[in-house]
Amino acid sequence: MKNTVSVSVPATTANMGPGFDCLGMALGLYNEIHMSLSPGRISIEVEGEGADDIERDERNIVWRAAQRLFQEIGRENPGLSITLVNRIPTARGLGSSAAAIVGGLVAANRLTGETLSREKILALATELEGHPDNVAPALLGGMVISVVAEGVVHYLKITPPKELKVVVAIPDFKLSTHAAREVLPKEVRLQDAIFNLSRTALLVGALCEKRLDLLSVASQDALHQPYRAPLVPGLTKVIEAANQAGALSVTLSGAGPTVIALTDGHNEGIAEAMHNSFREAGVTCRVKALQPAVDGTQIL
Structure with missing residues (x-):
């Protein structure tokens, strides 16, 4: 296991008009998540967007995502120190919760030696978010078409035109x-x-x-x-x-x-x-x- 990891997660826009719950695109505005092992304790600091109202205990979305990954791979949560540097506004339709979920999963996965595949990370993110339209582009980038069929997330990534x-x-x-x-x-x-x-x-x-x-x-x-x-x-x-x-x-x-x-x-x-x-x-x-x-x- 690694001792510390930092990840960058983009904002996302979902629907893009008619593609309700199935289309999304990543945007060049990023949150950073710095996560390290901290045996027996939980420490969460928040800088930037949402610093006044984001939870700093077990209710925190990043913490919950990491906890879900540890559960999936059969390990107890070892205790974590998390610093969030947020640039994505919260509750504005720019995928702040998706960024927290995806970032928490990816960081925890990195800490534990890349145990889970990208597809499994996407499946867990979709489970936590409830739908894949934001979490898919947050994880994969670009514009993503995503469909959940019989519990499996099927997706197709499209690279947007450079002039867009x-x-x-x-x-x-x-x-x-x-x-x-x-x-x-x-x-x-x-x-x-x-x-x-x-x-x-x-x-x-x-x-x-x-x-x-x-x-x-x-x-x-x-x-x-x-x-x-x-x-x-x-x-x-x-x-x-x-x-x-x-x-x-x-x-x-x-x-x-x-x-x-x-x-x-x-x-x-x-x-x-x-x-x-x-x-x-x-x-x-x-x-x-x-x-x-x-x-x-x-x-x-």
Whole structure:
């Protein structure tokens, strides 16, 4: 067993519009997890995002992920010292919980001599998160299509076009995934299912073939964004403003409230439009220009 390990985990955006619970992409914004053996004790320090409210005991997600890995390989938790350096905002739709889960699993796996395969790490991460759309790109990088069938996570990684860039507008309020799921209907209309199926297929094809001109239509959604819009003040106007400023597509990032615009690199006007629209709705926000992250979780 190693005595200490450090890992870097990217933020992620899920759904990408129509790909509800099955599409996600890694983003160039990273949390670091520093984990070392600390026999008989638990020590957790948090720096950066979430430092005021992230648990520092057995409820901590990174600790729980490491504990799950030790359980899987048949070892007792040896006691850990964990330092989290967080840059991914929490409860904003940028995969902070997925980063914690994946980072905890990968770090613990490294500490114990790389006992589990990447596929097994993904399976455990999906078990802990409940769905693979964020944990898969956090682990693997790039854009990932993921499906759970009979308990097995099947996935396909796609490398996003090099010219594809990202602008995220991050409101200064939290929105839990649970609350965002509570507003969704239990059943959907056939025409809405067809709407999303066709656009999800077009979105994957457009990114594979570098047809960025198709992203505007391909990112449309009828299954979740219309129902979540009331939870994010100004969402409709933010999307309209970013589109008018030249964005290729504009959607909620995951469950929100972050709004993500895919661009061809001309970001300044888009960022300003998103920021101003949120401000007009009475919402302060941070705007970041990012790139898709080709690589997933890395050992530092």
